[in-house]
């Protein structure tokens with residue numbers, strides 16, 4: 202590993218200025234779980250590492266009924282996983298964080314580092330997209346908000362300028378009647394990165410009819426049927442007009458249809474996990490690779506807006 206200078210800014214603006222001063226060979230360092238591996242493999246040899254660990258407040262977790270959840274960029278996966286307020290208000294987020302990597306990586310790795318590294322096989326981006334999150338970033342004295350929808354631009358690429366520092370992630374409050382789930386599919390047991398991830402937030406009325414759905418997914422092109430899948434996670438906001446094709450039951454039993462509604466078959470599958478699993482199994486048979494592990498959920502997600510979004514518990518194998 203090449204020698205580097207270790208810089209310790211005490212504000213995000215200072216960190217940004219250091220990046221600007223030292224140009225392309227300076228890199229931000231958060232938990233180091235991704236960057237240090239890259240450096241060890243000599244895929245990057247920064248001259249300066251700008252460590253964010255001395256910036257006060259960058260690891261904050263703030264929960265507010267009106268404003269929702271604010272997570273500092275340096276909040277670790279472990280902090281998200283174990284925060285009592287997050288577990289109560291955003292259980293899908295806490296549960297997602299619990300599945301990331303292993304305890305060592307969760308203790309050191311940060312949410313900001315995960316989003317900025319931009320590995321397409323990651324859990325937080327898809328979960329946060331489903332939750333309609335936005336990020337804040339600082340460049341010198343300037344701050345801006347970026348919707349997560351527009352943050353990921355390609356494999357390992359994002360919308361930040363080279364001297365811009367991601368400071369926080371903001372998630373709006375869950376609407377009344379909302380329920381969310383993030384589910385990941387892996388090719389090998391628990392610790393490996395997700396091959397496919399799906400995040401869904403459904404908002405139901407008191408009649409248990411689904412009023413709004415927001416679906417995000419990521420996955421390899423071969424595994425996910427949607428033509429634009431692959432490099433970056435994507436969210437599909439469903440307009441209010443999409444309402445009422447199905448209501449859902451988060452307990453036992455099949456989804457209930459609203460009175461008077463005819464069943465409408467999905468017009469085009471975005472992601473059909475059953476099909477994906479079947480194919481993976483077929484491919485595993487051919488090339489000997491591992492079969493995807495699955496959890497307890499069957500998802501059928503469809504476009505366009507008036508198609509259905511169904512959540513149904515499924516017996517574990």
Ligand SMILES: Cc1cc2nc3c(=O)[nH]c(=O)nc-3n(C[C@H](O)[C@H](O)[C@H](O)COP(=O)(O)OP(=O)(O)OC[C@H]3O[C@@H](n4cnc5c(N)ncnc54)[C@H](O)[C@@H]3O)c2cc1C
Pocket residue numbers: 228229230231232233234235236237253274275300301302303306309310311312313314315316317318322323324325361365366367368392393394395
């Ligand atoms: C063994 C292993 C298993 C893993 N499994 C999973 C998994 O199952 N699911 C999953 O989602 N992830 C997984 N990961 C990835 C892990 O989540 C990331 O490595 C981690 O979150 C990165 O955070 P970090 O703080 O260590 O980032 P760093 O390594 O410090 O930084 C990563 C990149 O982001 C940039 N950066 C960091 N912070 C900022 C910021 N605030 N503003 C702008 N740029 C910034 C850095 O310059 C660097 O380029 C795994 C990693 C390992 C090593």
